[in-house]
Amino acid sequence: MDILEDISKTIIKASTTLSCDKLNALKKAIEIEDNANAKWALEQILENYHVAQKTRFPLCDDTGIPHVIIEIGEDRQISGQLLNQIHEGIALGLDNLPARPMAVKGNDIERIEQSKGLYEKPGMLHPASILIDSANEESTYKRDISPDTLNIHFLLEGGGPEIRAKTFRVYHKRSFENVLDTACVWLEESLKMLGCTPSIPSIGIGRTHFEATSLLLKSLAYGNLDNQSKEEQLITDRLNKTGIGPLGFGGKTTVLGTYLNIGNQRASGVRIVSVRPSCFVEPRVATLKL
Template sequence: MDILNDISDCIIKASTTLSDDKYAALNNAIVMEDNDNACWALNQILENYQIAQKTNFPLCDDTGIPHVIIEIGEEREISGELLNQIHEGIALGLNNLPARPMAVKGGEIQRIEQSEGLFEEPGKLPPASILIDSVNDESTYKRDISPDTLNIHFLLEGGGPEIRSKTFRVYHKRSFENVIDAACGWLESSLQMLGCTPSIPSIGIGRTHFEATSLLLKAIAYGNLNNQSEFEQEITNRLNKTGIGPLGLGGKSTVFGCYLNIGNQRASGVRIVSIRPSCFVEPRVALLKL
């Protein structure tokens, strides 16, 4: 029963708590901003964070879809019991939060049409399919996974960024810059429509749509604004030059930073790029070590 409570606590922590690196990025943005409207918006965002952490209220009314990444070392095992506990613990956490009811009732057609309404219980919302990360996975955000590692990362992904996300093919033309330029071009367009800026956009580049999106999710789980690569800094600078600013009101802080995760590639003229322009309450993540 303890693991269920531990998972529940992780869901609540992810929903209500701001990471240290993001808190520092927000305060730095406030200091650097000279646009009055942007300053007002950033201070409102800061107040929202502080109230959420003090009261254990969600950072946003859209409490998000749970996503799970399991890091596993070669000497550990994942049982069917553990997978069931993850599902049960998430349901418990969503109910204890409490999260916003978002689970749709009915069969396939009814769920698509949302014709039978919603479950009132927040815990009826199941997580997305679980991702497994091992020492064999190659990417920019490759983990140093020891043999006895068993870590469970919980992510809460909101609907607004999902609406503005995209996974698409890019003809690389043997140019890294061409792929990144395409990604930035899409982000410049989507951030204008997001509304909930500043963002921390994430980019995954892989061989398939599934792989590219998996790389993106791992970057969200593992990324840290205090440890940005040269390329992530370049993307951040380019996006901030758009002047979209906090809540679209203009200013210097359209994004706090970004995550770029590049995995294995295949012999092809195409690269698959997945992009998610996270809103200002994300990333909402928590870690459980077993």
């Protein structure tokens, strides 16, 4: 096995292919839509998916920031060599795609100010810190991880949804509905400005900002639009009542579905809630099984 080449191919797959459940949701949205402009927009989005998958071109010009989740069973090990190979394989995949050059040059301050320009090679865009997922995690998307499991999930996160995302405290007032209502209000506001609807919004609820965002990220990797919970469907129905519709054209489908991932909670008056309104090319996810 050439692991660098396998990782490169997985990055390309994540950038150019959407899963069957997302395609099913889009086709269903087209079938029920009676707004002519919204229906046209959905059909163009579907065509974009087919062209990207056939030609291996990116689904979007914003090819995204790589994020990695390692799913590991108790009989497997992660070495420093594997972590280095993940970084090298991602760089190879971004160069082979090719991704859009987005890595900023310079020291800490120069990178913030973007005063030194960009690297020409897409592969200079390093991934975010790697998350580890094991059978011990308690959350809505708890995994039945076998002892021999070693899966590497690669996600490509676009800038638009990150601009519209939010992580903040919510005073729960001993009411799940209050927490969920707050998250929906945030999403209603952000979806109006997203532009690239229909969305698949994600919500993570945890004890810290890191945990809530991690739960959100894992929902992007593990969520399934063909298997929505009652709570996820309630959020979807509410957000679709906004009438924003695909690309803001109105209609019935502002979101294709929702991911809601709830983790451990602590004795406190607040819950930390993270929301992210993914654009219509996301989640962009592919998995390498080792």
